[in-house]
Amino acid sequence: MINLDNFFRNFNLYDKETLFDIKSVTQIDYYNHNLLAIPKYINEYWTSKQRQSNSLHEVSYRACFKPQLPRFFIELLTNVDDIVYDPFSGRGTTALEASLLNRRFIANDINPLSLILLRPRVRPPKIDEIAQRLNEINFNQDHKQDIDLSMFYHEQTFKEILSLRCYLIEKKSNDKEDYIDHWIRMVATNRLTGHSKGFFSVYTLPPNQAVAPESQIKINTKKNQKPEYRNTKEIILRKSYELLKDVTDSVRKNLWAVAENSIFLNCDAANTNQIQSNSVSLTVTSPPFLDVVDYASDNWLRCWFNDLDVNDISKNLVMAKSLDKWIGFITNVFSQLYRITNANGFVAFEVGEVKNGRINLEEYVVDIGIKSGFTCAGIIINQQTFTKTSNIWGVKNNTKGTNSNRIVLFKK
Ligand SMILES: C[S@@+](CC[C@H](N)C(=O)[O-])C[C@H]1O[C@@H](n2cnc3c(N)ncnc32)[C@H](O)[C@@H]1O
Structure with missing residues (x-):
């Protein structure tokens, strides 16, 4: 020693x-x-x-x-x-x-x-598996919206987020969520909010310090901004490439x-x-x-997405x-x-x-x-x-x- x-x-x-x-x-x-x-x-x-x-x-x-x-x-x-x-x-x-x-x-x-953040990163899928799974998921489903997140997301972006959320909830409740779903869940959880076009939201704080809806409305007024459309599938795939680079x-x-x-x-x-x-x-x-x-309160949006x-x-x-x-x-x-x-x-x-x-x-x-x-x-x-x-x-x-x-x- x-x-x-x-x-x-x-x-x-x-x-x-x-x-x-x-x-x-x-x-x-x-x-x-x-x-x-x-x-x-x-x-x-x-x-x-x-x-x-x-x-x-x-x-x-x-x-x-x-x-x-x-x-x-x-x-x-x-x-x-x-x-x-x-x-x-x-x-x-x-x-x-x-x-x-x-x-x-x-x-x-x-x-x-x-667990949501760690498990898929110690059992990483291949990028092709992720791309294929993303293509199989219907990102354009019509779901009842039980929460107003319009201060963060463009209408179509929110539809995609909601579709993915429902897909993951269903997979989980049927005990069918596999390592590729775990990966997609992890990346989406990380892309929920942030400061650039690499995130689903309009400019805001990162997903680990999500601000309350009322504060986001103030940020939008101050910055004179409105949520633009973000292609959630592309963002997930791009971040997956980055994470899997090494x-x-x-x-x-x-x-x-x-x-x-x-x-x-x-x-x-x-x-x-x-x-x-x-x-x-x-x-x-x-x-x-x-x-x-x-x-806990920093992560309210991540919790909503993951049904926690x-x-x-x-x-x-x-x-x-x-x-x-x-x-x-x-x-x-x-x-x-x-x-x-x-x-x-x-x-x-x-x-x-x-x-x-x-x-x-x-x-x-x-x-x-x-x-x-x-x-x-x-x-x-x-x-x-x-x-x-x-x-x-x-x-x-x-x-x-x-x-x-x-x-x-x-x-x-
Ligand atoms: C300073 S952070 C650790 C960050 C970690 N080193 C990393 O690199 O991500 C402290 C962690 O303690 C967790 N925590 C708080 N109370 C706990 C408890 N009673 N038992 C286990 N974990 C707890 C929090 O959820 C938080 O993730």
């Missing part, structure tokens, strides 16, 4: 020296006020390689991390066929990256959209093989009895942060309003993590910067992890450069606390 302290301290792949600090995190034993010396390593450990990630990752999800983050820890700490787990899987960045590196995965998220036949074969031996779960991360004890080699995850992101009840999701999602509640929840999650992690296994637990850095969640996490039985190998801080996406939407980096990567690394 490599000497991690040596590795993090002497890391200089991008000609930057590691900043090392051991003093600033010494008094962190939250409950007992014992002194703990936890090393803190700061460097650019993975951002430079950003552009090398597989095209399959390119779907949007609030507060997702970059594929380079899980890749870094998976390559460092696991071997082929090991099990990599993410209890808060989101769009499935950890699971997909684990698959691409031939590790098995367990992906859990309480939000059912997570998926060669051998990559596809590998992904399918890994997915066969992997597990998708849709439960509370603090309650994961289905996962075998001592089975996981590495967890790479990022939990819901205090009350920074409201996944947004209120059910809101009830289950953790949006801890206070630090105490958050600590309570994460403590329960860690007791599960300790149980399922195998001897010498690891947990890489990412926490963003919340409340403009006034709360250092990583220090609480160190304490919780140690109390659960883990040894803390240190806090790894990846020096961030600004991301493209956040600038497009006029959202300033670091203002919402989800952009800085601080990872607490634990060993069992």
Whole structure:
């Protein structure tokens, strides 16, 4: 096993020296006020390689991390066929990256959209299969419209979206939805709203931050815009090409093989009895942060399209309003993590910067992890450069606390 302290301290792949600090995190034993010396390593450990990630990752999800983050820890700490787990899987960045590196995965998220986004990307169809299926679907059906989305869509576009929605609902209720339908559902879910002609809607926020109809009416007035027709079938096919750009036949074969031996779960991360004890080699995850992101209301349109009840999701999602509640929840999650992690296994637990850095969640996490039985190998801080996406939407980096990567690394 490599000497991690040596590795993090002497890391200089991008000609930057590691900043090392051991003093600033010494008094962190939250409950007992014992002194703990936890090393803190700061460097650019993975951002430079950003552009090398597989095209399959390119779907949007609030507060997702970059594929380079899980890749870094998976390559460092696991071997082929090991099990990599993410209890808060989101769009499935950890699971997909684990698959691409031939590790098995367990992906859990309480939000059912997570499965919709991940499953087809670890079992990708061929582009011809998608094109053929799109041609078989009747995109011009007459369905009763039970919701007014005219502020987002041209009448004909909406007819097509509704036709696809009904097709998918029927397939699912007859238990006939296959991997190609799963793929089309995933892409359509991602194309519902956005800022360019590559989306079904008039200019608006992306589908993972869908605005309410009333707000869209205001956006339309302000921008003096009206929804134009968008060819949904063409948009789905184009996005499919983009997503599959890096998926060669051998990559596809590998992904399918890994997915066969992997597990998708849709439960509370603090309650994961289905996962075998001592089975996981590495967890790479990022939990819901205090009350920074409201996944359920951000996703109302995606929920409508997928026939999911947004209120059910809101009830289950953790949006801890206070630090105490958050600590309570994460403590329960860690007791599960300790149980399922195998001897010498690891947990890489990412926490963003919340409340403009006034709360250092990583220090609480160190304490919780140690109390659960883990040894803390240190806090790894990846020096961030600004991301493209956040600038497009006029959202300033670091203002919402989800952009800085601080990872607490634990060993069992
Ligand atoms: C910060 S996001 C994770 C994003 C992920 N790393 C990615 O790259 O997409 C946190 C996730 O936690 C999920 N979540 C919230 N409460 C949960 C709970 N009690 N159990 C499991 N998942 C939960 C949310 O649905 C959200 O997808």
